[in-house]
Amino acid sequence: MPGILLENMDLVTMDPELGVIEDGYLAIEAGRIVALGKRDELKPGDYAGYERISSPKWGKRFIALPGFIQTHVHTSQALGRGLADDVDLITWTRKRIWPYEAALTEDDVYVSALMSIAEMLKSGTTTFCEASGVNPDAIAGAIIDSGMRGMVCLSTMDLPGEIPPEARMTTEEAIERNVGVVEKWQGKHDRVGACFNILNLFLSSEELWRTLSALAREKNVFLQTHLAESLDEVAFIREKSGKTPVQYLESLGALGPHLLAAHVVHVNDADLDLLEERDVKVLHCPGAGLRIAGIAKIPEMLDRGIVVSLGTNSPPCNNRMSMLDEMWLAGIMHKAVEHNPQVVPAASVLEMATVNGAKTLGMDRVVGTLAVGKKADVTIMNFNQLCTTPTHDLFSTLVYQANNDVVHTVIVDGEILLKDGKLTTINEDWLIAEAERRARAIVKRANIKF
Ligand SMILES: [Zn+2]
Structure with a gap:
């Protein structure tokens, strides 16, 4: 070359x-x-x-x-964009996105990941971390073929709930499959990495949290999750443990520099103390926050020195996949909440999009500046x-x-x-036609009704 x-x-x-x-x-x-x-x-x-x-x-x-670094992107969901607009969260999850994900073939996931990568590249992104992949091998294939840099993981839930049978795993399977993904992809290809995943606190066991957290420390691997994302989650964990979501994870030994926590919206001062002390990384997704999750206390987190990075999150809940749009939102939304036009200045946004992204993924010696x-x-x-x-x-x-x-x-x-x-590495016309065709076929196959 x-x-x-x-x-x-x-x-x-x-x-x-x-x-x-x-x-x-x-x-x-x-x-x-x-x-x-x-x-x-x-x-x-x-x-x-x-x-x-x-x-x-x-x-x-x-x-x-x-190049920008996005730390939380659901690349498997790109073909589901527009499938779940203006509906409540239960409908979003159970009637639209989970059936969509359950109907994906390996080739669908590849095309969906390629769509995500194409949009990331067109907005200046050069590295991403998958938020909850359905088929990590297909996502890794799209990373390799496109020339992108990225980390893959497997969407993981080990408790029964209203989830499609395809997505259910026993705790043992969940651990085994997460270890399998990391062993297959971490350090095996120059541009591909891997991390563990626990999708959320609703559908995960204490044993899974304890085991994957211990393995993350032992193997020096990150663990992606969604944390303190909704008031329903706060109420659920309060009922289950008497604690806040952050304090619940602390009690399981799950907080640490290896934990990549998306959203982190519903937190109190004691939670922020813990996040700061344990060096938990916060993945801020402004578009999805405004639309579904709520607005995280980013100015306070930055003041405390918590490492905050950015992600466009999920195509069906953003629905824009441009990092520049996300940076714009990150720069303006907190000013409204704080009634202060000086919080989260442009330089901080740019840090979140570059050096903080690299620190979050443990790649600051490699990329980010x-x-x-x-x-x-x-x-x-x-x-x-x-x-x-x-x-x-x-x-x-x-x-x-x-x-x-x-x-x-x-x-x-x-x-x-x-x-x-x-x-230069992706045929955009082919991709648009292929993604449209596959997206329609998935909706039909999954029998998703609007
Ligand atoms: Zn997410």
């Missing part, structure tokens, strides 16, 4: 020492960043033979920044668009103005996956 030279660009490195390098260059070789700096440090003939990506001769310079030696996961923005004009401040323009139109080029592991706004 030839090297790539980005030149005549402003580099938003997100590295505290490097900061923003105006009119800079960045060289990529064998999948890694090998050099970066001011463009005038380049000598004629440097990096000869490299593929060059340059800003236009007229207009504003391109912006290069670390532009620095020599890091993997070449780079997103290039073209601000010569109506939405980003004028550009007074890079961070503000990126968070409050930019939409997917500005995403010009996306590089993952040194490979260009989006070039001039077009996907």
Whole structure:
């Protein structure tokens, strides 16, 4: 693979020492960043033979920044987008999404994951973590084929409830299958990782929590879950244990730096103390929060130093899968709740989308900033668009103005996956037709009624 030279660009490195390098260059070789700096440090003939990506001769310079990292995405649910709008949560889950998931074939999951990856790439995302995969092998296949970087997991429930028979597991099976996914995918492919999953607190046993938490610590593996997501969950756990959801997990030894907890909306001060002390990672999903879960206390979490990252969550409950939309929402929603336009400023949003995402997934030595030696996961923005004009401040323009139109080029592991706004490894026309066809067939097969 030839090297790539980005030149005549402003580099938003997100590295505290490097900061923003105006009119800079960045060289990529064998999948890694090998050099970066001011463009005038380049000598004629440097990096000869490299593929060059340059800003236009007229207009504003391109912006290069670390690719965004989404820590909570349900890629198996992309073909279910629009299936469960404006319905209550019970209908959403039991009558629409679980029957949809139960009807998915392995090929459906592959196409659904590819849809998710295509939309992530088009909004500048280069790494994601699956939130509750139906078929981790199919998702891993889509990651490998597309050139994306991602972590897979298996949607796991081990208690009886109104769930489709296909989704039910005994506790023993749940443990065995989670270990199987991690053994199969963690560390076996350069761009694919794996973590454990327990879908939620409603349908999981104490034994499952204790065992997977202990294994997560022992094997240095993350555990994805949904935590303190609804008032129903709070009432259910209060009835079951007399505790809050966070304190309940503490009593099971489940809180720790390995725990990736999505939403975390309904928490009190004692819960926040525990999350902070145990270094639990919070996965903030603004679109899904506004629509279903509620609004988490993100300003307070950030003040406490809790690592908060972002995810677009689930296509049937967002329904937009653009990281830039999610960043915009993260930047504005807390200002309304707190009655304070200064909370969660643009720079914090950008940190959540890059360095915090990398810290959350234990990948901060590998991705999350532009620095020599890091993997070449780079997103290039073209601000010569109506939405980003004028550009007074890079961070503000990126968070409050930019939409997917500005995403010009996306590089993952040194490979260009989006070039001039077009996907290079995914046939978009084929994908749209295939996803539409499969989505309709699934609804028919699952007998989902609107
Ligand atoms: Zn979720």
